[in-house]
Amino acid sequence: DAMVIQNPRYQVTQFGKPVTLSCSQTLNHNVMYWYQQKSSQAPKLLFHYYDKDFNNEADTPDNFQSRRPNTSFCFLDIRSPGLGDAAMYLCATSSSGTSLWRANVLTFGAGSRLTVL
Amino acid sequence: AQSVAQPEDQVNVAEGNPLTVKCTYSVSGNPYLFWYVQYPNRGLQFLLKYITGDNLVKGSYGFEAEFNKSQTSFHLKKPSALVSDSALYFCAVRDRGSNYQLIWGAGTKLIIKP
Incomplete structure (x- = not known):
């Protein structure tokens, strides 16, 4: 089945130690998004790629x-x-890919939960 | 400012009873409307959307939603709740005329009791 895979599912890191989270997709979708979600709140868009074009949200930290x-x-x-x-x-x-692309749904991965010690 | 309101943080329903999760929006024009569901420790899953046409939209898992333009609402409904429907539900809206991203509601936790 076509899907969105995120790795790792759980990541524990120390304060200040760099972390990389990955996402892969077999849907051949041209738009990819990263959201941050804290404790059952609404997801907050960090940035997205429209094809190769990177779009940063204004309030996304430089970190x-x-x-x-x-x-x-x-x-x-x-x-x-x-x-x-x-x-x-x-x-x-x-x-x-269509004129109604703004009506297209988002397909989410299962998420990566980050813990910072 | 454009916004989506889910006025109830939590909704409690007995199994077998009908359920409603409310959503109202303040977005210009005729936006696209969506409902997503999130099970514990999982990503969000699409339930249904409204683009145009019939005000009653049917979606996955027996859910439906009623679009009301005059009240700018898009309430999620199900005739008979199941314990497995217990999850976090998000309403989202997108202005069909711009490149703005989805505007999300704060989410409503639905608890179905046996």
């Missing part, structure tokens, strides 16, 4: 970076995690 080496993969790098960065990180994909 968060992303890479998309190809259509299938996307990475979230947290350069110096703080206690406030402990959260679930959700990767999602969608397609913009």
Whole structure:
């Protein structure tokens, strides 16, 4: 089945120690998103890729970076995690291939839960 | 400012009873409307969406939602709740005329008691 896979599912890191979370997809979707979700709150968009074009949300801290080496993969790098960065990180994909692309749904991965000690 | 409101943090329903999870929005024009569900320690899953046409939209797992333009609401409903419906439900809205991203509600925790 086509899907969105996130690794690792659980990541424990120390304060200030860099972390990389990965996302892969077999849907061939051209748009990929990274969301941060804290304790059952609404997901907060960090950034997204529209094809190769990177779009950063205005309030996303510089501590968060992303890479998309190809259509299938996307990475979230947290350069110096703080206690406030402990959260679930959700990767999602969608397609913009039709005129109604804004009505296209997001397909989410299962998430990567980050703990910062 | 554009916003989505889910006025209830939690909804408790007995198994077999009908359920409603409320959503109202403040977005210009005629937005696209979505419901997503999140089970514990999982990502979000799409339930249903409204684009145009019939105000009653049917989705996954027996859920449906009623679009009301005059009240700018998109309430999620199910005629007979199951214990397995217990989860976190998010309403989301997208302006169909812009490149703005989804605007999410705060979520409603649905608890179905046996």
